[in-house]
Structures are given as C-alpha cells and as structure tokens.
Amino acid sequence: MRFRRFFKELSNPEKYFLDFFQKISLAYNFFNRNELRNHAAACAYYMLLSLIPLVLLLLYIFDTFLNRYPAFSDDIFTVLSMFNEKITPEMFEKFGISKAAGSAIGIFGIFNLLFSSRLILGSIQRAFSIIFPAEKKRNFLLENAISLGILPAAFILVLLIGVFNSTKDIIYKYLELNNINLEIIQPLFNAAALILPASTGFVIVYFIYRYLPVRKPGTGNALKGALLFMVIFAGSRSVAVVVFKHIAGNTAYGLLGSLIIVLIWSYFVFLLFLFCAQYVFVNFRSDILILNRLFSDDDINTRFVQMNKKVLEKYTQTFEADEVIIESGSGADNVYYVISGGLEVLDPDGGSAYIKTGEMFGEVAHLMCEPHRLTVKAAERSEVLVLDREVFDNVLRGNADLAKRIMELLCRRLRDSQDLKEPVV
Numbered sequence: 001m002r003f004r005r006f007f008k009e010l011s012n013p014e015k016y017f018l019d020f021f022q023k024i025s026l027a028y029n030f031f032n033r034n035e036l037r038n039h040a041a042a043c044a045y046y047m048l049l050s051l052i053p054l055v056l057l058l059l060y061i062f063d064t065f066l067n068r069y070p071a072f073s074d075d076i077f078t079v080l081s082m083f084n085e086k087i088t089p090e091m092f093e094k095f096g097i098s099k100a101a102g103s104a105i106g107i108f109g110i111f112n113l114l115f116s117s118r119l120i121l122g123s124i125q126r127a128f129s130i131i132f133p134a135e136k137k138r139n140f141l142l143e144n145a146i147s148l149g150i151l152p153a154a155f156i157l158v159l160l161i162g163v164f165n166s167t168k169d170i171i172y173k174y175l176e177l178n179n180i181n182l183e184i185i186q187p188l189f190n191a192a193a194l195i196l197p198a199s200t201g202f203v204i205v206y207f208i209y210r211y212l213p214v215r216k217p218g219t220g221n222a223l224k225g226a227l228l229f230m231v232i233f234a235g236s237r238s239v240a241v242v243v244f245k246h247i248a249g250n251t252a253y254g255l256l257g258s259l260i261i262v263l264i265w266s267y268f269v270f271l272l273f274l275f276c277a278q279y280v281f282v283n284f285r286s287d288i289l290i291l292n293r294l295f296s297d298d299d300i301n302t303r304f305v306q307m308n309k310k311v312l313e314k315y316t317q318t319f320e321a322d323e324v325i326i327e328s329g330s331g332a333d334n335v336y337y338v339i340s341g342g343l344e345v346l347d348p349d350g351g352s353a354y355i356k357t358g359e360m361f362g363e364v365a366h367l368m369c370e371p372h373r374l375t376v377k378a379a380e381r382s383e384v385l386v387l388d389r390e391v392f393d394n395v396l397r398g399n400a401d402l403a404k405r406i407m408e409l410l411c412r413r414l415r416d417s418q419d420l421k422e423p424v425v
C-alpha cells in the first residue's frame with residue numbers, strides 16, 4: 001500500500017517536489033524556532049573535546065603494540081611504508097609516540113572518551129527531545145548506557161572503514177606488482193570504497209533517527225531523513241575537501257588551522273544531522289504541523305489552505321445548506337473547524353447563533369467528555385475540517401496559542417449566551 005502510494009507520488013514528480021520543498025521549508029521553520037543551531041554548536045564543541053582523549057588513546061594503542069610486540073610492529077611498518085616510505089619506527093620515535101606515558105595515558109584516554117561520549121549524546125538527546133516532543137521520559141539507565149557506548153562504537157566503525165581502505169590499497173598494490181589486469185578490479189574497488197562508508201553512515205544515521213527519539217517516527221520517515229542526510233553530506237564533503245585542502249595548505253594557520261577545520265566541519269555535520277532529524281519529524285507529523293499552522297492564524301489563510309490541499313482534503317467534509325453536522329445529544333467523537341461557509345447553532349428553546357469561517361465547534365463536548373448539547377447545521381454550503389480526538393489533542397498539545405484562542409472563543413460564547421437574570425452575589 002505504502003509502496004503504491006510512493007510510486008503514485010513518483011509518477012507525478014511536480015507534486016512530489018512541491019511536497020518535498022514544502023516539508024523542507026517547514027523543517028527549516030522548526031529548525032529555527034527550536035534553536036537547533038545552538039545544539040549543533042554544543043555537539044561540535046564536545047566533539048572537539050573528545051579529540052584529545054582520542055589522540056591519547058591512539059598513543060596508548062601504538063605504545064602498547066610497538067613496545068610489546070616488536071614482530072607485529074615490524075609488520076605494521078612494512079605495510080605502512082608501502083604507502084609512504086617516511087613512515088618508519090624512527091618517525092614515531094621522533095613524535096615521542098613509543099615513549100608515551102603508557103597505560104596511565106591509555107586509561108585516562110578511555111575515561112575521557114567515555115565522558116565526551118556522554119556529553120555528545122546528552123546534547124543530541126536534548127535536541128531530539130525538542131525535535132520529537134513526547135510526554136514520556138526516557139529510561140535513565142538506557143539513556144546513560146546508550147550514551148556511553150556511542151562514541152566508542154563510532155570510533156570502532158571508523159577504524160573498520162580505515163582497515164577496509166588500507167586493505168583495499170594493499171590488495172591493489174599486490175595485484176599491480178603481480179601484473180594482474182586491474183581494469184575490471186579497480187572500478188569495483190573504487191566503488192566499494194565509496195559505497196561502504198556512505199552506506200555505513202546511512203545505516204548509523206537511520207538507526208539514530210529511528211530509535212533514539214522517545215516518540216519513534218517510524219521506518220519510512222527515518223529512511224527519508226537518513227537519505228537526505230547522506231546525499232547532502234556526500235555533496236558537501238566533496239566541496240569541503242577542496243576548500244579545506246586550500247586552508248590546510250596555507251601554513252600560516254598551522255595546527256590551529258586543522259583544529260578550526262575539525263570544528264567547522266563537525267559543526268556543519270551536526271547542523272545537517274539535526275536539520276534532517278527535524279525533516280524526519282515534519283514527515284512524521286506533517287498533518288499535525290499543517291493543522292497547527294492553520295489554527296495559528298486569526299483568519300483563514302486561503303493561500304495556505306490551497307498549498308496544503310492534499311493533507312487538508314483528508315479531513316475535509318462538505319455539508320449542503322440545512323444539513324445537520326452535530327445532533328444535540330450525540331456523542332463527542334470529533335471537533336470541527338469551518339474552512340468556508342457558515343453554520344447555525346440551534347438550542348431547543350428556538351434560540352440560535354452563527355458559526356463563521358475560521359471558527360471551531362464541537363469542542364465543548366470534547367473538552368468536557370460529554371455529549372453535544374446543541375444541534376449544529378449548515379447555514380449554507382460549507383467546508384468543515386473534521387478532526388478526531390487524537391488528531392485534535394495532538395494539535396492542541398503543540399500549540400499554546402490555539403489553547404488560548406479556544407479559551408477566548410469559549411469565553412466569548414459564554415458571554416454572548418449569558419443571561420444574568422439573577423444578579424451574581
């Protein structure tokens with residue numbers, strides 16, 4: 001069913017792109033309103049902090065292996081020197097790597113890494129609790145367990161990709177040395193070298209979008225978000241490589257230049273990551289968000305209604321003049337909102353009131369959990385949004401302005417119908 005809808009959308013690309021750009025612009029609005037830039041900055045900063053423990057950890061690993069397993073380290077250097085003959089044990093000695101302060105640094109590195117990992121995930125979780133609002137809170141144990149694991153897991157993944165890349169190069173060199181035809185193998189390897197990191201990134205981002213929010217957005221939406229992330233990421237990476245090479249080549253910046261590059265790049269990646277998370281949410285709750293916007297304006301915004309016709313059509317019912325919409329005494333299953341036309345409220349004593357475009361009705365019974373007291377019928381041909389309890393409650397939950405406006409509406413109707421025959425004491 002879902003696939004059929006997807007292909008139907010694809011067969012009408014114009015509509016599909018319009019829908020896509022509308023969602024992007026909605027996501028951008030929310031991205032700004034939620035101030036996600038600050039969260040991205042926090043993540044990037046913690047990322048930078050985690051670099052130092054990471055370097056310490058690497059020092060420890062090199063130190064342990066180079067000192068304890070000379071045979072292994074010989075092998076490593078044989079492999080490393082295949083890439084660049086300058087990489088020798090002497091070079092490492094020069095950097096002081098093999099003389100590093102041993103296990104103390106290693107342990108310090110691990111603790112620091114876990115701590116930074118906790119900080120990074122803490123910021124992502126905080127951002128996610130804003131992007132994907134939920135009533136429930138996350139289980140404390142789970143929250144901490146995930147966050148301690150995420151950076152080491154990412155680290156291991158990066159190492160694996162690194163290992164793949166170097167293995168690829170080694171095999172490649174080996175084949176070349178043995179005069180084996182590379183014409184077919186080379187493109188295959190190159191494709192694998194491109195696809196492997198991209199698909200790993202895609203899977204990681206997908207799992208985070210799919211499972212990290214307390215209120216889970218569903219598979220299809222998480223996939224869309226992860227895909228958007230990877231496409232923009234891959235595109236900007238190729239631009240960034242060129243730009244950053246230029247900056248790094250400029251020796252005036254030195255080491256500081258590399259740090260600035262790491263900071264700028266991780267800030268950008270986190271911005272993109274949170275933006276795409278917001279896009280996942282927009283896909284997930286697009287109906288609610290559109291209704292939310294619709295109810296935020298004082299008058300009916302006809303352009304907005306027109307733009308979001310596809311979504312609103314799902315909820316719209318047309319009533320002919322004199323057709324009854326609410327029968328007095330009937331159960332309160334829905335709340336209604338007039339998009340066009342006008343309606344009449346009738347009380348059993350013959351009194352009546354008018355409900356105009358842009359007004360809500362049926363909310364009294366819903367809020368009080370009792371049957372509708374009055375009958376409502378169309379005064380002319382009218383288009384009405386019919387929202388069930390769940391949809392209405394979700395719109396109300398995310399819209400404090402709407403709650404206030406409903407209160408105003410209720411007060412106004414109360415005042416209109418107030419009959420102060422007896423003075424209030």
Ligand SMILES: Nc1ncnc2c1ncn2[C@@H]1O[C@@H]2COP(=O)(O)O[C@H]2[C@H]1O
Binds near residue numbers: 373374413
């Ligand atoms: N004085 C009024 N003017 C306009 N609408 C009203 C007035 N009184 C009641 N209504 C609406 O008519 C609806 C009838 O069903 P409910 O009682 O659920 O909710 C009621 C209000 O939304």
